[in-house]
Amino acid sequence: MPHIICFRRAILHILPDHVLHRVRPAMAEMERCAQGERDMEYTTLGRTGLKVSVAGLGCGGNSRVGIGAGKSIAEAADIIRAAFDMGVTYIDTARLYGTEPAVGLALKGRQRDKIVISTKSTIRLEGERISPDCLANHLDESLSHLHTDYVDVFFLHGVSLLDYDYARDVLAPAILKERDKGKFRYLGITEPAANDPEQLTIRRAVDDEKCWDVMMLAFHMLHQTARANVFPKTQAGGIGTVMMYVVRNIFSRPGLLVEKVRGLIEGGKLSPEGIDPDDPLGFLEDEAESLIDAAYRFSRHQKGADTVLFGTGNVDHLKANIESILRPSLPEAYLARLHALFGHLTGVGLDSPEHLRR
Numbered sequence: 455m456p457h458i459i460c461f462r463r464a465i466l467h468i469l470p471d472h473v474l475h476r477v478r479p480a481m482a483e484m485e486r487c488a489q490g491e492r493d494m495e496y497t498t499l500g501r502t503g504l505k506v507s508v509a510g511l512g513c514g515g516n517s518r519v520g521i522g523a524g525k526s527i528a529e530a531a532d533i534i535r536a537a538f539d540m541g542v543t544y545i546d547t548a549r550l551y552g553t554e555p556a557v558g559l560a561l562k563g564r565q566r567d568k569i570v571i572s573t574k575s576t577i578r579l580e581g582e583r584i585s586p587d588c589l590a591n592h593l594d595e596s597l598s599h600l601h602t603d604y605v606d607v608f609f610l611h612g613v614s615l616l617d618y619d620y621a622r623d624v625l626a627p628a629i630l631k632e633r634d635k636g637k638f639r640y641l642g643i644t645e646p647a648a649n650d651p652e653q654l655t656i657r658r659a660v661d662d663e664k665c666w667d668v669m670m671l672a673f674h675m676l677h678q679t680a681r682a683n684v685f686p687k688t689q690a691g692g693i694g695t696v697m698m699y700v701v702r703n704i705f706s707r708p709g710l711l712v713e714k715v716r717g718l719i720e721g722g723k724l725s726p727e728g729i730d731p732d733d734p735l736g737f738l739e740d741e742a743e744s745l746i747d748a749a750y751r752f753s754r755h756q757k758g759a760d761t762v763l764f765g766t767g768n769v770d771h772l773k774a775n776i777e778s779i780l781r782p783s784l785p786e787a788y789l790a791r792l793h794a795l796f797g798h799l800t801g802v803g804l805d806s807p808e809h810l811r812r
């Protein structure tokens with residue numbers, strides 16, 4: 455880092471004024487980047503008007519803020535507090551994740567109205583659809599675990615296309631009565647990504663834009679379906695969007711990307727032209743710090759993507775991921791290459807969390 459600052463000072467001394475005023479912002483950005491000092495940025499979650507950090511901490515996935523790797527509730531709460539201290543104001547959890555108590559603990563002593571919390575309930579239990587009363591009980595239990603009177607967004611979690619009409623016509627109208635009592639502010643829906651590779655639920659839900667204030671959906675470099683099928687409609691309807699599966703396993707486990715890409719080529723789903731099967735995204739190395747850095751920046755800067763969830767149980771990863779989400783977009787030429795090579799793929803890298811597969 456010091457050599458970047460020295461280089462900056464040397465350049466500033468020799469450049470003429472008319473050039474100086476044009477390069478100064480980029481140099482300052484370089485310096486902030488080297489020092490890891492970017493300030494958090496905030497955005498609006500669609501028509502809800504909720505102000506959320508562009509980097510949202512996901513308390514599910516494989517990490518479950520460390521609980522997936524054996525951390526205690528208290529240790530998971532420390533990770534969540536570290537995220538708050540880095541400017542994160544959006545936290546996503548769910549009844550299913552077992553992390554609501556950690557969020558509740560982390561909230562103690564914090565100003566509740568400065569933090570946006572979403573939680574979720576699945577709509578099937580032991581294979582059966584749940585009743586509206588049962589859904590309302592789940593919401594009450596979540597509030598109790600979270601030690602709060604309300605959540606900002608209550609999501610119906612992982613709704614399959616088969617259950618979609620039931621969710622929209624039976625559960626949604628019933629649970630809105632709980633909203634009217636002040637228990638949550640906005641209603642959302644999330645997709646069962648691993649079981650819905652074509653995003654049929656979300657593609658259906660965007661046509662019912664009055665019903666859903668917020669949608670959580672998978673979007674990443676090798677699963678870009680939402681660019682054409684979802685974002686134009688969420689933007690038109692003012693639906694808030696939360697990105698998930700942005701890194702998951704495919705970009706965080708060395709070797710998995712190569713394995714998937716080889717499989718896609720062998721299966722005839724991906725042309726080998728222009729792709730190095732031993733390093734399929736190697737061309738991003740010039741512009742990104744790592745594959746994970748590229749993955750977060752790719753999703754964060756997608757038009758129509760409001761906020762990007764990242765899941766981790768590791769404070770170093772937390773810091774690195776926030777830095778990545780705050781970095782500028784990948785350059786246009788690289789985005790165009792990612793769109794051209796992989797834009798037709800759907801359902802890649804949408805594995806279920808390990809604790810649910812065991």
Ligand SMILES: NC(=O)c1ccc[n+]([C@@H]2O[C@H](COP(=O)([O-])OP(=O)(O)OC[C@H]3O[C@@H](n4cnc5c(N)ncnc54)[C@H](OP(=O)(O)O)[C@@H]3O)[C@@H](O)[C@H]2O)c1
Nearest residue numbers: 512513514515517644698700701702706764765766767771
């Ligand atoms: N249907 C649904 O509603 C649904 C489904 C899936 C996810 N979600 C939500 O989306 C959130 C994000 O999804 P995700 O958990 O898959 O998160 P993600 O950010 O896509 O991937 C997280 C994985 O990458 C690893 N990782 C993260 N940062 C890293 C880094 N800098 N270096 C190396 N490895 C790193 C994590 O392990 P470490 O712990 O070691 O960092 C974890 O295994 C979830 O937490 C949940 O809130 C919702």
